[in-house]
Amino acid sequence: xxxxxxxSICDNLIDQLTVLKGxxxxxxxxxxxxxxxxxxxxxxxxxxxxxxxxxxLLSLDE
Amino acid sequence: xxxxxxxxxxxDDNYGIRRLMYQxxxxxxxxxxxxxxxxxxxxxxxxxKPDLVLLDLRMPGLSGLQTLDKLRDLxxxxxVVIMSAYYDALDLQMAVKEGxxxxxxxxPFDLTEVGVLLNDLMNNVTFNQSIIx
Numbered sequence: 531x532x533x534x535x536x537x538s539i540c541d542n543l544i545d546q547l548t549v550l551k552g553x554x555x556x557x558x559x560x561x562x563x564x565x566x567x568x569x570x571x572x573x574x575x576x577x578x579x580x581x582x583x584x585x586x587l588l589s590l591d592e
Numbered sequence: 593x594x595x596x597x598x599x600x601x602x603x604d605d606n607y608g609i610r611r612l613m614y615q616x617x618x619x620x621x622x623x624x625x626x627x628x629x630x631x632x633x634x635x636x637x638x639x640x641k642p643d644l645v646l647l648d649l650r651m652p653g654l655s656g657l658q659t660l661d662k663l664r665d666l667x668x669x670x671x672v673v674i675m676s677a678y679y680d681a682l683d684l685q686m687a688v689k690e691g692x693x694x695x696x697x698x699x700p701f702d703l704t705e706v707g708v709l710l711n712d713l714m715n716n717v718t719f720n721q722s723i724i725x
Contacts, residue, residue: 541650542606544677548700549608555703556615563615572608 531586539583546572546579598714599623599640603633603659604648604675613646616703620710630654634662641667644713649676649684660692671713675699 549572553565600622602613610626617624625642627633629651637645645663649656660672674696676684687693695713697706 541677544699545604545606545609549606549612551700552609552612552616552703556612556619559703560619565615568608568611 531590536583539579542579543576546576596621597623598643599625600710601625601627601633601636601642601645603627603630603645603651603656605629605651606648609648609675612703616707617710620707622710630656630659630662633659634666637663637666637670642670644671644673644710646673646675649674649680657687657692671695673697673709673713675701 550569553569557563557565600617602610602617602624603626604610604613605628607628610628614624614626625636627636630653633645633647636642647656647659647663651659654662656674656676660674663670663672672693672695674684674687674693676696677699681698684693684696688696695709697709
C-alpha cells in the first residue's frame with residue numbers, strides 16, 4: 531500500500547466522520563428527525579475500510 | 593429563515609456529505625442542489641447561477657481546484673467555499689496565498705460554524721450587490 535492509497539482511505543474515513551458528526555449535530559438541533567439509517571450506513575462503510583486497512587497493514591509484515 | 597432562498601450548490605463525491613449538507617442547508621432556508629462530481633457541477637451552474645458553491649477538494653475526475661478554475665470562468669461572482677481534510681491545509685494555504693481560494697472549511701467540520709460562515713458570506717454578497725446597483 532502506497533502513500534496515495536493510505537491518503538485515499540483516510541479521506542474516505544474523514545468524510546464518513548464528517549457525516550456522522552453532522553447528522554448527530556442535526557439530530558441534536560431538531561430532536562425529532564431520525565438519522566439512524568444514514569449513521570448506520572456510514573458506520574458500516576467505516577468498518578469495512580478500517581478492516582481493509584488493518585489487513586493491508588498486517589500483510590506488510592508478512 | 594437565514595437562507596432567504598439563496599441558492600447553494602453542494603459538490604462532493606461522498607453521498608453522505610451531500611445528504612448531510614442538503615438536510616442542514618434546506619433547514620437553514622437555502623435552496624440546495626447537489627453534484628457528485630465537477631462536470632455535473634459545471635452543468636448545474638450553467639443551468640442556474642448559484643449564490644455559493646460548497647466544493648470538495650478531492651474528487652475523482654475533475655479535482656476541486658480544476659473545477660474551481662472552470663467555475664471562475666463561468667460564474668466569477670459566485671462565492672466558492674472549499675471543503676477539505678486537515679492534511680490538505682498546506683496546499684490550501686498555498687492556494688489562498690496565490691489568490692485562488694478565499695474560503696475553506698476543514699472536515700470533519702462543525703455544522704453550526706459552517707452555518708455562521710455561510711450566513712456571513714451571503715450577507716456580504718447582498719451588501720456588495722446593493723452597492724453595485
